[in-house]
Amino acid sequence: MVTDVIAMIAQVTVLGADSDWWVDTGATCYVCSNKEWFTTYTLTSEVVMVSNQAQAEVQEIGTVVLKPTSGKSLTLQDVKHVPAIAKNLISGGLLCNAGLRMDINAGQMVMSIKGTYFGKAFYTEGMFKLQLVNQSHEINAIAHSDYTLELWHNRLGHVYCKTINKMSSLGLISKCGGKVEKCEVCAQTKITRKPFPRVNRSTDLLELVHSDICDFKQFSTKVGIKYFITFIDDFSKYAFVYLLKSKYEAFEKFKEFKAEAERQTGQLKRIRSDQGGEYRSHEFVSFCKEHGIINETTAPYSPQSNGVAERKNKMLTKIINSMLLTAGLPKCYWGEAALTTTFILNRVLYATSGITAYELWFKVRPNLNII
Numbered sequence: 001m002v003t004d005v006i007a008m009i010a011q012v013t014v015l016g017a018d019s020d021w022w023v024d025t026g027a028t029c030y031v032c033s034n035k036e037w038f039t040t041y042t043l044t045s046e047v048v049m050v051s052n053q054a055q056a057e058v059q060e061i062g063t064v065v066l067k068p069t070s071g072k073s074l075t076l077q078d079v080k081h082v083p084a085i086a087k088n089l090i091s092g093g094l095l096c097n098a099g100l101r102m103d104i105n106a107g108q109m110v111m112s113i114k115g116t117y118f119g120k121a122f123y124t125e126g127m128f129k130l131q132l133v134n135q136s137h138e139i140n141a142i143a144h145s146d147y148t149l150e151l152w153h154n155r156l157g158h159v160y161c162k163t164i165n166k167m168s169s170l171g172l173i174s175k176c177g178g179k180v181e182k183c184e185v186c187a188q189t190k191i192t193r194k195p196f197p198r199v200n201r202s203t204d205l206l207e208l209v210h211s212d213i214c215d216f217k218q219f220s221t222k223v224g225i226k227y228f229i230t231f232i233d234d235f236s237k238y239a240f241v242y243l244l245k246s247k248y249e250a251f252e253k254f255k256e257f258k259a260e261a262e263r264q265t266g267q268l269k270r271i272r273s274d275q276g277g278e279y280r281s282h283e284f285v286s287f288c289k290e291h292g293i294i295n296e297t298t299a300p301y302s303p304q305s306n307g308v309a310e311r312k313n314k315m316l317t318k319i320i321n322s323m324l325l326t327a328g329l330p331k332c333y334w335g336e337a338a339l340t341t342t343f344i345l346n347r348v349l350y351a352t353s354g355i356t357a358y359e360l361w362f363k364v365r366p367n368l369n370i371i
C-alpha cells in the first residue's frame with residue numbers, strides 16, 4: 001500500500017549515500033537514503049509514491065538526529081529509509097506542525113522556535129539545503145560528541161580550520177572531529193584573515209595602543225547605537241570594544257578603557273589613531289598631556305599608519321556579518337555581535353604567534369569551554 005508522496009522533484013535513481021538534507025515543502029514524510037543515519041529503526045514493507053508515479057520501497061522506519069549549525073538537535077521521528085531515493089528529504093509541513101517557524105528571504109530559509117534561532121537552509125539546485133555540522137558516515141560517533149570542527153568554526157567566528165585544529169592540539173578547546181566541507185557563510189562574507197604586519201612591534205603591554213571608530217550608523221541598533229570604537233594593544237593584540245551612540249562619546253570610552261586596561265596591566269604610554277576629530281578634541285588632547293600619554297595621529301588615507309586598528313575593524317565587520325548570517329539575525333543586532341566577536345578573537349590563536357591575545361594580556365590561558 002502506498003502511504004506517502006515523497007516529493008515533486010525527488011528522483012528514483014540509485015545513488016551513493018547523500019550527506020545533505022533537503023527541506024521540501026512538497027514532501028509529506030521524512031525520507032533518508034542511507035541506513036547509517038538512523039539511531040533506531042524497525043523493519044517495514046511499505047512503499048512510497050514519487051513524482052513520476054513510480055513507487056519506491058521503504059525498508060525501515062526510525063529516528064534520525066540532525067545537528068544544525070546552531071548546535072541544537074533536530075530529531076526526526078518516523079523517517080522512512082528508502083534506498084532508491086537520491087536525496088534525503090525533510091518535510092517542511094511536518095516541521096511546521098512540530099512548531100518550527102521557517103522564514104524564506106533572499107535565497108535563505110531561517111528556522112526558529114518561539115523566536116530562538118534553530119537552523120538555516122540555503123537555496124541550492126531548486127531546493128533548500130539544510131546547513132548541518134558534518135555528520136555523514138560518522139553519525140554514531142558524533143552522536144556522543146557535540147563538538148565538531150564545523151561547530152567550532154561557527155562558534156569561533158568562522159576561523160580557519162587549521163587554527164581550530166591547532167587550538168585543539170594545544171588543549172584550548174576539546175577534541176573535535178569531522179571537517180568543514182564548504183561554508184556558505186564564509187563564501188558570502190569573504191572572510192580572509194591576514195596576520196598583522198610585524199613592523200616595529202612593541203615589546204610590552206600598553207606601550208602602544210591603536211584606536212579607530214567604525215561607522216554602523218545605517219544599521220542603528222534598537223537602543224540607538226551607531227558606532228563602535230576599538231582599542232588594540234600593539235604588543236598582545238588584545239582588543240577592547242565599546243559601543244557608541246555618538247562619536248562624542250569616544251573620549252568617555254577612552255577614559256573607561258584607560259582605567260580598565262591599566263588596572264589589569266601597566267600604564268598606557270602611547271595612543272595612535274587617524275586624524276578623526278574625536279581624537280583631536282581639546283578635552284582628548286589635554287587629557288593625554290595631563291597623563292603623559294603620547295597622542296599620535298597618522299596621516300589621513302595612509303594605509304600603513306593606523307593599519308592595525310583599521311585592519312582589526314575590517315576583520316570585526318566581516319565576522320560580525322558572518323555571525324549575523326549564521327544566526328539568521330537582522331543587522332540591528334550588530335552591537336551584540338561586535339562584543340561577542342571581540343570576546344572570541346581575543347581567545348583565538350594568532351596563526352603566526354601560536355598564542356592567544358588573552359594569554360599575552362592576562363598571563364593565563366583562556367577558557368573556551370564557556371562559549
Ligand SMILES: [Zn+2]
Pocket residue numbers: 153158159183184185186187
Ligand atoms: Zn565559515
